[in-house]
Amino acid sequence: MPHRKQPTHLTSPESKVICVGITDSRSVRSFIEMRISRWLESLGITTPVRFTAQLRKEGRGHLVYCELEIDSGTEVWNGTWLDEGLHQALIGCLNHLEPRPVHAVQYA
Secondary structure, three states, rough: OOOOOOOOOOOOOOOEEEEOOOOOOHHHHHHHHHHHHHHHHHHOOOEEEEEEEEEEEEEOEEEEEEEEEEEOOOEEEEEHHHHEEHHHHHHHHOOEEEEEEEOOOOOO
16 A cells, blocks of 8 residues: 655644644644645645644544634635534535635624
């Protein structure tokens, strides 16, 4: 089986990961950065971006709510997804992100 090329980390040190009801660890952060970097590479984006990822466990089961905002400087992608487990929630959220031009984003 061919070895998969590791993606270049395209995430900025100013990026934030917020975990609620989920253990915040280096492996969780690495997984998030790796998946976002792969997603960016699939779009042909090669410059570092800032992101905010909020992961929140829902209820007593394994449901995880994921909210992402990725800011490239020229576009901002936003999305949310609820799924079974952290991995599925993040991947589902990445698959359903919607882009908006930066000038359309209003910061509170």
